Amino acid sequence: MDRNFARALPLVLKHEGGWADHPDDPGGATMKGVTLATFRRYVKADGTKADLKAVTDQQVATVYYRHYWAAVNAQALPSGVDYAVFDFAVNSGPSRAAKYLQSVVGAKVDGRVGPDTIAAVSRMDPAEVINRLCDARMVFLRKLKHWPTFGTGWSRRVSDVRKDARNMVGRSADIERVPVPVPRPTVPAEVEQKVKEKSGLWQWLTGLLGSGALGLGWLTGMDWKAIAAGGGVLVVVILVLVILRSQIVAAVREIKGAVEGQGA
Template sequence: MDRNFARALSLVLKSEGLWSDNPADPGGATMKGVTLANFRRYVKADATKADLRKISDDQVATVYRRFYWDAVAGAQLPGGVDYALFDYAVNSGPGRAAKCLQAVVGAKQDGKIGPDTLVKLKGMMRATVVDEVCDQRMAFLKRLPTWKTFGKGWSSRVSSVRDEAMKMAALPDAPPPVRVEVPVEVPKPVVPEKVEQKVKEKSGFLSWLTGLFGSGAIGLGWLGGMDWQAVLAGGVVLLVFLLILLLLRSQIVAAVRQIKAEVAE
């Protein structure tokens, strides 16, 4: 995948090293793995070896992306497979790397990774593809006449590529979504109008009853002003009224609370 380009490039550069101009190397003079021919093709047409040795990091990334990564459709390959094929392309050419992948997945080996190759690739496990690509790459390198000179270094490089590609293949192509917990404010229950009306009716009845008992008590007190026995009788009656009032009040309060609790649920 394209998000692996930066990581894959950093791994490739560790293997490529810096300046090299070994006569036995068919690639000729290279700096950070960039050949003079590719530097002239993508950066500066009349570049010299001295210019190549001064190549910037951005120029290196441009060459690797355009000549190798894009050539093997790196942005469309699954994680791990992209790096294994990318490194193969840098080391032995994009065309050969692409044909190797096509041979592994059973597609037409034309050196151009297209829809057919990608569809067949999706039907295979990444680890299997990485292993087979690295195996075929090693088989090719061992057939080269320069194997005796570079074989040890190539073996170490392919082994490292295999290990890193397997790690990348084990990771998901996209990071899991980040879940953000948003506190939800629970609205207070709204008491319907009918319930409010019932509460008012209960309260009104209580007020009326209280007034009635109060008026009765006053009347009895006035009548009892002429006789102490009447006053005593009025006091007893008033006490009874008060007890009844307290009992009714508690029942009404309990009923109101029950109504509100039912609404809240």
């Protein structure tokens, strides 16, 4: 999947734990952070709590990718910021996470992480975006009526997210791959000589064609006999090209085979 998803998912799951069905949890029954409603949406429409308990790792990854990661366009965000927004989305919903991100970077707050939001994020230091987002997230969490019950765990989670997200900034997943130059294989002397010979032949043909083209221009002002003679010259040139074409193709294949044999 995209860039940092494989690195971010285990960090999210660390805070989600296993099976939970706390009566005060507004999300209801969950397994590895996947609610029954979300499980039914992405995995099994008529799934039961027993089905949710037996959810596979691949199913969990599918749910998290489609319902949270892709929903906040995390793949388009810088390393660290992508994880911070992703975890926020898992904990409090994709739309809210997107809106808080937009608020801290000064973008239009519409809950959709599009080009304008991405551009606004890119103009800021990723570490600063992470700090501001985590601060805003804590302000939101402290206002919730379930803060007395879950506040300690939420605080620990946001603290870990802040630290882990900042550690991701500038790491390899956020750096474009630099193409590794591949050395050209050494061409044997006999092959090199054939290349030179065929190159000389091609140059001769090119010159012949050029002369033919000039001849056509010159013949336009001559009588029909001269034109017929010029036409005969062109026919000869075409015949020569037809005859030599097979030789040129064969030579190119021979050279290509020799070069590939050197690089194997």
